[in-house]
Amino acid sequence: MATQSESTTFGRVNRIRGVVFENITRAAALVGVLALFVLLVYTALDAFQPFTAEREWYVLLLGTFGIPALLVGSYCWSNRTVGRVAIRAVGLALGTLALTTVLVLWLGGQLALLVVVASVFPTGAYLAYLLTHRRELSVGLQFVGIIVSGGGIASIVSFFLGTQATLVYAITVGIPSALLALFFLRNPAVGSLGVRATAAAITGTGIAALGLEVASIVLGMTVESSLGIPGESTAVGVYALGAVLGTGVYGAIAVRRRVPGLLGLFAPFVLLAGALAGFWFHREYVIVSGVVPALYGVTVVLPALAYVLDVFRTRSEGGRGLALPVVFALGLVIALQMHERFVLLVPAVELVFGLTTAGAIGTYGWWLSDRDRSGTSGVAVPVILGGGLLAGVVLGRRLGISGPDTWLTVDFLTNGSHYEPGLAGIHPALIGSLYLMVIVTFVSFPVGVGAAIYLEEYAGESRLKRFLEINISNLAGVPSVVYGLLGVGVFIRYGGLRLGAVVAGGFTLALLILPIVIISAQEAIKAVPDSLRQASYGMGATRWQTIRNVVLPRALPGILTGTILALGRAIGETAPLIMVGLAAIGGVPDSLLDQGTAMPLQVFSWALDAKELFRENVAAAGSMTLLIALLSLNATAIVIRNRYQREQ
Amino acid sequence: MTREMACGVSRRSFLAGAAGAGATGLAGCIKSRAEYDSGDSGDGNAGGPLSGEIGIAGSSTVYPLTRTMRVEFLDRHPDVRISVQSTGTGGGFGSYFCTGDRVINNASRGIKDSEREQCAENDIEPLEIRVATDALTVVVNNEADWVDCLTVDELAQIWGPDGADRWSDVREEWPDEEFELYGPASTSGTFDYFTEAIMGEEDAHRSDYSATEDDNTIVTGVKGSKYSMGYFGFAHYNGNSEAVKAVSIEDPETDAECVEPTLENAAEGRYTPLSRPLFIYVAKGALAQRHVAEFCRFYVRNVTSEELVADAVGYVPLTERQQAFQRGRLEAAIDSVTSDE
Numbered sequence: 001m002a003t004q005s006e007s008t009t010f011g012r013v014n015r016i017r018g019v020v021f022e023n024i025t026r027a028a029a030l031v032g033v034l035a036l037f038v039l040l041v042y043t044a045l046d047a048f049q050p051f052t053a054e055r056e057w058y059v060l061l062l063g064t065f066g067i068p069a070l071l072v073g074s075y076c077w078s079n080r081t082v083g084r085v086a087i088r089a090v091g092l093a094l095g096t097l098a099l100t101t102v103l104v105l106w107l108g109g110q111l112a113l114l115v116v117v118a119s120v121f122p123t124g125a126y127l128a129y130l131l132t133h134r135r136e137l138s139v140g141l142q143f144v145g146i147i148v149s150g151g152g153i154a155s156i157v158s159f160f161l162g163t164q165a166t167l168v169y170a171i172t173v174g175i176p177s178a179l180l181a182l183f184f185l186r187n188p189a190v191g192s193l194g195v196r197a198t199a200a201a202i203t204g205t206g207i208a209a210l211g212l213e214v215a216s217i218v219l220g221m222t223v224e225s226s227l228g229i230p231g232e233s234t235a236v237g238v239y240a241l242g243a244v245l246g247t248g249v250y251g252a253i254a255v256r257r258r259v260p261g262l263l264g265l266f267a268p269f270v271l272l273a274g275a276l277a278g279f280w281f282h283r284e285y286v287i288v289s290g291v292v293p294a295l296y297g298v299t300v301v302l303p304a305l306a307y308v309l310d311v312f313r314t315r316s317e318g319g320r321g322l323a324l325p326v327v328f329a330l331g332l333v334i335a336l337q338m339h340e341r342f343v344l345l346v347p348a349v350e351l352v353f354g355l356t357t358a359g360a361i362g363t364y365g366w367w368l369s370d371r372d373r374s375g376t377s378g379v380a381v382p383v384i385l386g387g388g389l390l391a392g393v394v395l396g397r398r399l400g401i402s403g404p405d406t407w408l409t410v411d412f413l414t415n416g417s418h419y420e421p422g423l424a425g426i427h428p429a430l431i432g433s434l435y436l437m438v439i440v441t442f443v444s445f446p447v448g449v450g451a452a453i454y455l456e457e458y459a460g461e462s463r464l465k466r467f468l469e470i471n472i473s474n475l476a477g478v479p480s481v482v483y484g485l486l487g488v489g490v491f492i493r494y495g496g497l498r499l500g501a502v503v504a505g506g507f508t509l510a511l512l513i514l515p516i517v518i519i520s521a522q523e524a525i526k527a528v529p530d531s532l533r534q535a536s537y538g539m540g541a542t543r544w545q546t547i548r549n550v551v552l553p554r555a556l557p558g559i560l561t562g563t564i565l566a567l568g569r570a571i572g573e574t575a576p577l578i579m580v581g582l583a584a585i586g587g588v589p590d591s592l593l594d595q596g597t598a599m600p601l602q603v604f605s606w607a608l609d610a611k612e613l614f615r616e617n618v619a620a621a622g623s624m625t626l627l628i629a630l631l632s633l634n635a636t637a638i639v640i641r642n643r644y645q646r647e648q
Numbered sequence: 649m650t651r652e653m654a655c656g657v658s659r660r661s662f663l664a665g666a667a668g669a670g671a672t673g674l675a676g677c678i679k680s681r682a683e684y685d686s687g688d689s690g691d692g693n694a695g696g697p698l699s700g701e702i703g704i705a706g707s708s709t710v711y712p713l714t715r716t717m718r719v720e721f722l723d724r725h726p727d728v729r730i731s732v733q734s735t736g737t738g739g740g741f742g743s744y745f746c747t748g749d750r751v752i753n754n755a756s757r758g759i760k761d762s763e764r765e766q767c768a769e770n771d772i773e774p775l776e777i778r779v780a781t782d783a784l785t786v787v788v789n790n791e792a793d794w795v796d797c798l799t800v801d802e803l804a805q806i807w808g809p810d811g812a813d814r815w816s817d818v819r820e821e822w823p824d825e826e827f828e829l830y831g832p833a834s835t836s837g838t839f840d841y842f843t844e845a846i847m848g849e850e851d852a853h854r855s856d857y858s859a860t861e862d863d864n865t866i867v868t869g870v871k872g873s874k875y876s877m878g879y880f881g882f883a884h885y886n887g888n889s890e891a892v893k894a895v896s897i898e899d900p901e902t903d904a905e906c907v908e909p910t911l912e913n914a915a916e917g918r919y920t921p922l923s924r925p926l927f928i929y930v931a932k933g934a935l936a937q938r939h940v941a942e943f944c945r946f947y948v949r950n951v952t953s954e955e956l957v958a959d960a961v962g963y964v965p966l967t968e969r970q971q972a973f974q975r976g977r978l979e980a981a982i983d984s985v986t987s988d989e
Contacts, residue, residue: 419716419960499749500703500731581749583703585715586731587722595703595731605734608862610712610887610962615864 046620064392085378109348119331140321172278194264201268204246421613439506448517476515484579500581502596520562557644706740706754737837756837781964797906829857830878883962
């Protein structure tokens with residue numbers, strides 16, 4: 001009190017408040033972190049049971065792992081170059097181990113070994129060879145891109161429409177649009193008008209479809225009953241009308257403004273005719289055999305052939321890059337065929353792990369010595385650490401010294417659900433979560449990044465943009481249970497998926513993290529300095545070229561970081577999955593339409609079990625598995641972000 | 649060390665060596681899959697191996713039993729996929745079973761008429777299979793030394809609507825302290841059965857108690873307070889018999905004295921009125937699928953198993969006579985749907 005009155009004079013400033021405040025903030029920071037730390041330690045103790053090990057075991061491990069680790073660590077500390085290499089090598093080894101674990105759990109040890117030997121290694125070696133030949137590399141990657149996108153789009157569309165319809169539309173709509181695209185590229189004026197006209201036609205169709213849907217809901221009946229005409233034909237008629245009207249409106253505007261390239265107006269009609277022909281054909285005829293080969297023939301082989309011809313015609317060099325997907329696919333086929341016919345009588349799992357980590361570390365060391373980089377001896381660090389750990393464990397087992405009675409064992413990762421706590425495992429749930437993550441990535445990444453690019457690069461300062469942005473940030477705060485309800489309503493009751501289907505869960509989680517993906521991608525795009533865009537425009541680049549070659553490459557690490565962190569949120573979500581009907585106990589789904597499970601559901605059901613071992617230890621082991629998966633995702637994000645910051 | 653290795657071996661010789669070693673290695677240790685499979689699993693499965701999917705929802709009380717049966721069944725038929733969810737009996741009927749989304753529902757009480765109607769609207773005919781007997785257990789804190797036995801009337805006073813607030817309201821010699829009550833939520837079959845058995849009518853349960861879907865919350869709650877009380881299925885007491893104290897029940901309708909909740913007492917029919925049957929309900933139409941029918945047969949075959957029902961889960965196995973009755977009904981149902989085709 002007394003000091004306060006004195007502090008009015010200059011030179012006697014009271015710092016107590018400042019110091020107190022600083023310490024309060026420090027305490028706040030510590031409370032959060034410590035609470036989390038204690039929670040983690042508590043769970044880890046339950047899962048790993050470190051106190052059940054004999055003391056000799058720890059002494060042994062100290063000898064084989066602890067002391068070498070200390071020595072290596074101090075050496076790396078004194079020699080920074082080696083240290084940096086060592087850190088990267090350890091990271092590389094851990095990453096390889098994680099990826100291999102996923103591969104082994106997914107395919108089983110046998111198939112994983114075959115795939116790694118026959119496909120992954122040759123592909124990796126070929127890729128390493130291509131890395132020194134830029135031209136070949138870009139041709140190879142483009143070729144892979146064409147095959148993957150062709151096959152991917154065909155698979156996705158046939159998932160929704162069925163293989164029959166997809167094949168029909170691929171022929172009647174897909175091939176004409178490819179030809180149109182070629183034509184447009186040669187005649188830019190016609191092309192730009194054609195694309196806009198097509199967009200207008202699609203918008204018209206969309207409005208018509210929406211109107212029809214709203215009308216049928218409002219009228220409370222289907223179109224058939226109200227008009228007395230077969231519903232499907234009516235709907236198609238309305239869609240076609242929408243398309244024609246859309247084209248007409250756009251055409252009228254184009255004619256009045258005297259836009260060049262009016263020929264492009266025929267594009268939507270070509271596509272519409274194709275679509276109608278496809279609809280008619282699909283209604284009247286059924287293709288009896290060879291549907292699947294034909295579909296992938298049209299969507300993969302045809303574009304691939306066209307690209308190969310193009311490469312050989314226009315560019316004499318770069319042809320060798322074409323072998324990249326061939327090597328991969330051939331290896332895969334060999335592996336699958338071998339797996340079908342033969343059984344490997346070797347410890348497959350151990351071999352896979354050994355091969356992949358040795359391959360990765362070896363390649364890294366090779367790469368370093370190839371370029372005469374210093375600090376190559378750092379590559380030995382993961383070998384010393386891992387070898388020491390392994391030696392300690394193996395030696396302990398040989399000498400009969402029992403290690404900790406841990407719950408998170410290999411069996412835990414490979415077993416299914418069981419009523420005995422000691423036999424219970426998380427395998428189906430782990431694979432279920434993996435499938436979910438794949439779906440979430442494939443849905444939320446393109447949609448989210450697309451939306452972010454539109455909002456940041458194209459939308460300008462329009463009202464539409466503000467409206468969208470407000471809604472997106474509101475959606476980011478919607479509780480996950482609400483997304484669960486939405487998932488049940490949209491994907492299951494309306495979309496006709498079965499209750500508990502893997503895709504339904506994946507789509508719901510994708511919607512859940514979509515706002516986060518959009519916002520983080522927007523931030524990443526915003527962070528690209530405007531001067532770069534201006535410079536690009538100044539060089540005469542178009543907006544598309546600027547986005548493609550300047551903005552996206554710069555923003556991509558940030559986008560990836562944001563997306564991966566969002567995936568981390570999705571992998572731990574429980575409530576929406578319960579709503580959508582995924583089960584706590586289930587098998588590994590055969591297809592994405594089957595009943596799914598996920599790790600958080602399994603952990604949740606263990607935590608509610610009557611048996612204490614389930615609640616305390618098995619649930620803890622499950623939580624640790626989930627946490628390790630989550631931390632691996634976050635580590636990936638951090639690695640990407642750090643690389644990015646170094647580059648800047 | 650690694651530097652020497654990396655520099656000493658040329659790329660080509662390393663590749664050649666690795667390929668050669670790999671090839672010789674592979675040639676020595678592969679075996680034809682047909683040979684391997686035939687040598688390994690020769691139990692001979694007439695009519696081909698079973699495959700398909702079975703979706704199960706419903707009661708959290710029956711869930712551990714169904715989980716046990718699932719594991720044992722999958723041991724013999726690894727190609728069948730069975731998913732089990734714990735949704736509560738009513739939740740399972742309402743949102744999963746009677747909508748046709750799941751073919752089996754676990755139930756800790758009989759199906760209600762309203763649920764039967766909902767099923768009928770979707771052309772689903774539920775077939776009831778009794779799978780075990782449970783002894784619903786009332787528990788109090790370990791330090792509550794004044795209470796060892798409760799009559800059904802006292803339970804009704806405590807748990808009924810406008811139930812007693814203080815222990816001394818029920819018996820005068822009991823402490824003058826407020827009750828702290830923990831029980832299952834109203835979606836639970838355990839709640840429905842308890843209400844019916846003690847209060848004698850549906851939904852006549854007080855609502856000012858801590859309701860939860862998670863039986864562990866009841867254990868934690870009762871363990872934490874001296875003046876608390878709760879109830880749940882016997883399996884849950886079995887796993888927590890150290891943490892809480894089970895109360896004996898005196899039923900005025902039978903002349904028996906206080907009867908402890910034990911598996912023997914429930915099996916011999918002395919633990920009334922809180923020993924109750926547990927069921928699974930199967931959509932009759934689904935029995936036409938071979939894997940569903942086989943799973944139900946397997947379930948019924950094992951409901952007398954001491955090892956699976958009593959030891960692994962903690963319920964009372966059925967008697968041979970009860971089993972024979974369930975089997976007869978199941979076989980009749982399977983015959984009726986398979987002969988329809």
